[in-house]
Amino acid sequence: MxxxxxxxxxxxxxxxxxxxxxxxxxxxxxxxxxxxxxxxxxxxxxxxxxxxxxxxxxxxxxxxxxxxxxxxxxxxxxxxxxxxxxxxxxxxxTTLTQHSQELERTVAAEMLxxxxxxxxxxxxxxxxxxxxxxxxxxxxxxxxxxxxxxxxxxxxxxxxxxxxxxxxxxxxxxxxxxxxxxxxxxxxxxxxxxxxxxxxxxxxxxxxxxxxxxxxxxxxxxxxxxxxxxxxxxxxxxxxxxxxxxxxxxxxxxxxxxxxxxxxxxxxxxIANAHHGQVESVTLEKGEKALIATGRFADFRCCYGARELRGDSVAIDAQAAELLRVGEGDDVWSIPR
Structure with a gap:
């Protein structure tokens, strides 16, 4: 893609x-x-x-x-x-609850x-x-x-x-x-x-x-x-x-x-489950479907790709690496798709 x-x-x-x-x-x-x-x-x-x-x-x-x-x-x-x-x-x-002893009735009114x-x-x-x-x-x-x-x-x-x-x-x-x-x-x-x-x-x-x-x-x-x-x-x-x-x-x-x-x-x-690590390989052929992102601020890029977590590092497929413009040693963030 x-x-x-x-x-x-x-x-x-x-x-x-x-x-x-x-x-x-x-x-x-x-x-x-x-x-x-x-x-x-x-x-x-x-x-x-x-x-x-x-x-x-x-x-x-x-x-x-x-x-x-x-x-x-x-x-x-x-x-x-x-x-x-x-x-x-x-x-x-919000809810306002009021009670009338004479009527023996409690009324809850919702308000904006x-x-x-x-x-x-x-x-x-x-x-x-x-x-x-x-x-x-x-x-x-x-x-x-x-x-x-x-x-x-x-x-x-x-x-x-x-x-x-x-x-x-x-x-x-x-x-x-x-x-x-x-x-x-x-x-x-x-x-x-x-x-x-x-x-x-x-x-x-x-x-x-x-x-x-x-x-x-x-x-x-x-x-x-x-x-x-x-x-x-x-x-x-x-x-x-x-x-x-x-x-x-x-x-x-x-x-x-x-x-x-x-x-x-x-x-x-x-956010809680995002993996942050360096790219170990950009030639992965089969791996977990993922969203992969890289770059700080104006250099930010994100795409779909395949990843394989290898400890603190990650391997990604060649097409994702091309779309993200990353190579071995570059930092990426990723989450399962």
Missing amino acids: SFVMRAARANDLQPLYEMAKLTGGGFTNLPPDRNSLTGKLERSDEAFAREGDEIAAETFVLVLENTETGAVRGTCQVFTAVGQEWPFYSYRI SLTNDLGGCSEVGGLFLHPGERAGGLGMLLARSRYLFIAGHRERFGDRILAELRGIIDERGGSPFWDAIGGKFFRMSFQEADEFNAIHGNQFIADLMPKHPVYIAMLSEDARSVIGLPHPSGRAAMRMLENEGFSYQGYVDIFDGGPTMLAETDKVGA
């Missing part, structure tokens, strides 16, 4: 823009706006170029390249610390409380695979390459990591959750609010969103029924996150009500 993950560059703007137009809305981290994407690539370049171990609010953009054609066919992003430049807002589902609890977490997001490539495990390569990037640059990431999944969007491109809450206060459609957030950030939420908890029972049935549910296209992504050790802990997106998945960074499966 001649696909490799690598750091995004400025000349990837056009394919990123073309993919952004295919998302169908709700992808805050991949807006179909050239200026916003240009700014994101510039910030990514700065993050790749920065030296030092301290954690800062940075964005790393990775792309999936077909090395035979040079075409960019997918992308994903890694954020080192959310909520540093502006607050990171979520709704958290606006919170900044997740500020400082790292985040994996912005994942999109071109519809023409949704076969052969490329989605897994996109998703899990991010964890090998984090493993190789662990000092630049927080102790907790989150992933936001897109919520339910109806056939007209609207959100029942937004219509029931945000739309009442902002006089903006879901698409307008989502686009504004993607380009300008979510400070307007702090300015205008009501600060008091919202009783879920007072929402419409359409809105209640989608809280914490991923978009149908994101169900597989949710399962992949759960397999890595992420869990849903009652946090939902303020725009579409989609679930926010959380994990301790060092307990994410692909």
